[in-house]
Amino acid sequence: MRVDRLVLEDFRNYEREEIDLSGGLNLVVGRNAQGKTNLLEAVYCIGGFGSPRGPDATLVREGAERALVHADVTRGERTVHVDLEYRPGRGMRALLNGTAVPGVRALRELTAAVFFGPDELSLIKGSPDGRRRFLDELVVKLRPARDTIKREWDRVLKQRNALLRSAPRGGGPGRSARETLVVWDEAFCKTGAELAAARLEVLAALTPYAAKRYEEVAGGGRLELSYQASWMDGSTGADVESLREALAAALDEVRTRELERGVSLIGPQRDDVAVNLSSAGYQQSLLDARAYASQGDQRTCALALKLGEHDLLTDALGDHPILLLDDVFSELDPARRAWLADAIRGIGQSLVSSAEPGAIESAGAARIIRIEAGRAAAGEPGDG
Amino acid sequence: MAMLYAGPIQDLIDELARMPGIGPKSAQRVAFYLLQASTEDAKRLAHAIVEAKDKVRFCERCFNVSDQDLCEYCRSTRRDPTIICVVQDPPDIVAIERTREYQGLYHVLQGALSPIEGIGPEDLRVAELLKRLRTPEDGSPAVAEVIVATNPNIDGDATAMYLARLISPLGVLVTRLASGMPVGGDLEYADEVTLGRAIEGRRRLEG
Ligand SMILES: [Zn+2]
Numbered sequence: 084m085r086v087d088r089l090v091l092e093d094f095r096n097y098e099r100e101e102i103d104l105s106g107g108l109n110l111v112v113g114r115n116a117q118g119k120t121n122l123l124e125a126v127y128c129i130g131g132f133g134s135p136r137g138p139d140a141t142l143v144r145e146g147a148e149r150a151l152v153h154a155d156v157t158r159g160e161r162t163v164h165v166d167l168e169y170r171p172g173r174g175m176r177a178l179l180n181g182t183a184v185p186g187v188r189a190l191r192e193l194t195a196a197v198f199f200g201p202d203e204l205s206l207i208k209g210s211p212d213g214r215r216r217f218l219d220e221l222v223v224k225l226r227p228a229r230d231t232i233k234r235e236w237d238r239v240l241k242q243r244n245a246l247l248r249s250a251p252r253g254g255g256p257g258r259s260a261r262e263t264l265v266v267w268d269e270a271f272c273k274t275g276a277e278l279a280a281a282r283l284e285v286l287a288a289l290t291p292y293a294a295k296r297y298e299e300v301a302g303g304g305r306l307e308l309s310y311q312a313s314w315m316d317g318s319t320g321a322d323v324e325s326l327r328e329a330l331a332a333a334l335d336e337v338r339t340r341e342l343e344r345g346v347s348l349i350g351p352q353r354d355d356v357a358v359n360l361s362s363a364g365y366q367q368s369l370l371d372a373r374a375y376a377s378q379g380d381q382r383t384c385a386l387a388l389k390l391g392e393h394d395l396l397t398d399a400l401g402d403h404p405i406l407l408l409d410d411v412f413s414e415l416d417p418a419r420r421a422w423l424a425d426a427i428r429g430i431g432q433s434l435v436s437s438a439e440p441g442a443i444e445s446a447g448a449a450r451i452i453r454i455e456a457g458r459a460a461a462g463e464p465g466d467g
Numbered sequence: 468m469a470m471l472y473a474g475p476i477q478d479l480i481d482e483l484a485r486m487p488g489i490g491p492k493s494a495q496r497v498a499f500y501l502l503q504a505s506t507e508d509a510k511r512l513a514h515a516i517v518e519a520k521d522k523v524r525f526c527e528r529c530f531n532v533s534d535q536d537l538c539e540y541c542r543s544t545r546r547d548p549t550i551i552c553v554v555q556d557p558p559d560i561v562a563i564e565r566t567r568e569y570q571g572l573y574h575v576l577q578g579a580l581s582p583i584e585g586i587g588p589e590d591l592r593v594a595e596l597l598k599r600l601r602t603p604e605d606g607s608p609a610v611a612e613v614i615v616a617t618n619p620n621i622d623g624d625a626t627a628m629y630l631a632r633l634i635s636p637l638g639v640l641v642t643r644l645a646s647g648m649p650v651g652g653d654l655e656y657a658d659e660v661t662l663g664r665a666i667e668g669r670r671r672l673e674g
Binding site: 238239242243249266270 | 582
């Protein structure tokens with residue numbers, strides 16, 4: 084899949100700009116704060132997951148009423164014209180070939196993109212929230228119809244927490260609160276188990292791809308990913324029914340405390356993904372990369388996760404997702420730069436931004452896009 | 468930043484903004500539309516609101532909208548009094564009637580369980596439903612089946628489960644509309660064919 088032509092209107096610092104993209108490697112160069120990241124962000128938005136950098140309202144250029152992204156998107160034999168409109172307070176509106184589509188599912192069915200920027204280090208060293216979001220998004224990228232799982236879970240969690248909060252403190256809840264808590268517990272276990280099962284399935288699918296990428300970029304060593312949930316143990320099955328039973332049993336243990344505290348204390352909203360490493364020299368001992376790995380190793384891990392995501396999507400969707408690498412090369416040592424430049428060759432469309440074009444000279448770009456103050460100039464490699 | 472207008476205009480905007488599905492911007496649009504409409508148009512609308520409020524009330528038995536003590540379904544002798552279909556709101560009855568698959572009576576809960584909005588069983592017409600099941604009207608046979616047709620979303624499902632737990636011990640069969648309904652949707656907006664099939668294929672709900 085690829086974006087052939089992109090028109091940005093009042094999008095971040097772009098007033099109106101048309102950009103033709105190559106189906107291969109697009110090198111986006113320019114000094115800092117000229118709009119390189121914004122261009123990659125626009126392409127990511129076409130995938131229907133919102134901005135990877137924060138609330139969509141910030142996409143609108145200062146002083147403008149709305150931001151527009153127009154794109155010709157090719158998936159297999161089919162080319163679709165996509166129009167996105169962002170209005171602060173009104174969210175996003177999408178048209179496919181001129182017809183309004185409700186929600187974002189149609190966009191997610193059309194394309195998938197993988198974004199990797201300097202902030203992605205937080206995927207490893209940040210809070211569990213970022214790792215859960217990574218998994219939950221990947222679930223939907225693989226199977227767009229599964230977006231209901233997370234939506235339903237979010238609703239149940241909010242409802243159950245509201246009920247726990249409203250239950251009278253100290254003496255336990257009133258009769259009607261206790262009666263309805265039973266049904267919210269049931270919904271909690273059902274939707275929570277569905278979400279956990281989807282996450283476990285995706286994590287199991289991702290792990291070999293990420294481990295392979297880690298080995299390549301680190302030149303050895305081992306990366307292991309595992310799901311961490313206080314309510315599961317080694318014997319818990321990965322199917323929905325086993326997970327539902329495990330969740331229900333764990334809930335029975337903590338319910339009294341939950342009523343005292345007025346909040347759900349266990350469940351998928353508190354789970355995490357453990358990222359463990361063993362470096363080439365120390366095969367025996369695994370290291371928790373979230374807490375103990377060096378910044379360089381954490382970056383390598385994050386890169387392995389994202390490239391692993393790209394590989395998994397390629398196999399699962401039968402087509403390369405669009406790869407967006409924002410200012411990644413400058414953070415890597417020369418050996419890893421060379422490896423990455425090699426790895427992104429021939430894996431479909433990619434947009435790679437850099438403030439120092441020299442850093443990725445060897446990448447073999449099909450197109451170089453120079454960005455200056457929200458204006459783009461395209462050229463073939465070797466021009467100017 | 469909220470824009471403020473002179474007294475009466477702002478009052479009108481504020482009143483409109485309290486209505487379901489109308490945000491501040493829509494309220495402003497409707498308010499200015501009304502201000503530009505003719506005085507007769509405005510009066511006709513005001514009259515219609517007052518008239519509806521005066522004449523329409525809720526059926527004493529099932530809480531459907533009605534212009535008499537009992538609604539048209541509760542008054543009818545041709546409906547099957549042994550089946551009650553439980554819905555969240557009166558428009559759901561209109562949707563089910565359109566299918567012509569259902570000949571029983573109704574019960575309107577006037578909402579669904581939602582702790583976020585502070586809606587518990589005591590805020591719904593649950594006690595009234597249990598009373599109908601426990602003590603049938605004079606001369607009426609006992610209710611044999613309750614079809615729970617709350618919306619096919621999280622809140623509607625939780626409400627259905629809650630009702631099943633209360634009703635099953637009374638020896639009344641509790642069923643839920645079959646799947647095929649759009650998940651997360653509103654019953655009111657389901658198309659007739661889908662809703663008709665869902666009524667036919669309803670399944671037993673364990674309490
Ligand atoms: Zn009635």
